[in-house]
Amino acid sequence: MTARTSMACLLGSCDSWDMIRGLGLAGIDCALVGELDDYVRSSRFVKVSLDRADPTADPERLLATLCEFARSCTAKPVLYFSTDADLLFVSRYRDKLSSHFHFAIADADHVEKLLNKEKFRQLAETLKLPVPLSQTVSPASQPPSAMKLPFPIILKPAEREVVLEPGSKSIRDLVGTDVKCVGVSDRAELERIWEKLARTNVDFIAQELIPGPESRIESYHAYIDATGNLVASFTGRKIRTYRAEFGYSTGLETTDAPDVGKLGQQIVDALGLHGVVKVDLKRRPDDSLALLEINPRFSLWQHLGAKAGVNFLQLVHADLTDEPRGHIGLAKPGIRYCRMRDFRAAREQGLAISNWLSWMLRADAKEFALDDPMPLFRRAQLKLFEVIQSRVTRGLTGKRTA
Secondary structure: OOOOOOOEEEEOOOOHHHHHHHHHHOOOOEEEEEOOOOHHHHOOOEEEEEEOOOOOOOHHHHHHHHHHHHHHOOOOOEEEOOOHHHHHHHHHOHHHHOOOOEOOOOOHHHHHHHHEHHHHHHHHHHHOOOOOOEEEEOOOOOOHHHOOOOOOEEEEEOEOOOOOEOOEOOHHHHHOOOOOOEEEOOHHHHHHHHHHHHHHOOOEEEEEOOOOOHHHEEEEEEEEOOOOOEEEEEEEEEEEEEOOOOOEEEEEEEEOOHHHHHHHHHHHHHHOOOEEEEEEEEEOOOOOEEEEEEEOOOOOHHHHHHHOOOOHHHHHHHHHOOOOOOOOOOOOOOOEEEOOOHHHHHHHOOOOHHHHHHHHHHOOEEOOOOOOOHHHHHHHHHHHHHHHHHHHHHHHHHHHHO
16 A cells, blocks of 8 residues: 555544544554543554644644644645544634645534534524424523423533533533433423533523434435535444433444435535535434534544545545545445444443344454554553552542541
């Protein structure tokens, strides 16, 4: 495999491994801007490791780190991002970054609107997109009676990456479970949590709950080049999440779903998006599709897409560095991805360990790889250190108590 002249520069996240893996499959060396304890630093595809500053709290320091790295390169690097915070950072500093990096990103107005749920709700209403019923509520200044939607509903912060209260960075910290949003079954339950929501002093989007498990969530993935042409696309679905309700993806699969592809492309066309985008949809009981959200950024799906034959990471790199794209085929359906936490998701669903092991071993893409084993060893080392540290701390605390 021929090495590329321009290095990839990845703003590290929880999806670092999958992004690195997708780049590695394309023969693209990478500089990882990550935390000191990021186990992915030990991947054989990571040639440079840079310390990461928080893109929200300290964007200027992150900008300085990136520009200093770019100046040391012989060719302009290609910048990749896979979180909302990193997307906002790159978008808001695009003028300064463009002098040092290549990158594919939606226009600034779209980025701001798609990452703010109230702005997205207004945009969806204007374009008549098939979104669930929703409304914005402000628990800090409104009573629970302000809620006008029929139950059950879900509640999410109107802006992503907000600090809900001191020491809390996400909805899962606020409610005490590892979930993306809060489900509310009736008005009595709403009244019970309203005071806690009010303490956050942020607005929330209340949304109609589409019935059905998380496995009813499907997605459309596309890469649209700078001229507005669709370069490649594929569809997929969730198999499992942890937690089972409103949780994070642990098992995924590529699909051949014409209705998902058709609606996804219609939505992307209506918005006039370019760059890499993921459109999340959920099937209603009648099999119609409701639009949940649109993410104009890279994600862990790029690893699975590459395994299925459509590598957005490679295509973006080729376009931005004037290299040939190579053959672009159709993504193979039925290609599966497994995260390590999928074991917990399987146990939560009552799946036998032997059945899960068989499924995991047959998965085409995983959160580890035998041809790049060091990240797995490093992760195990870090986990072991955490366990030892926790036991030592409990032992010292116990002695003091005694």
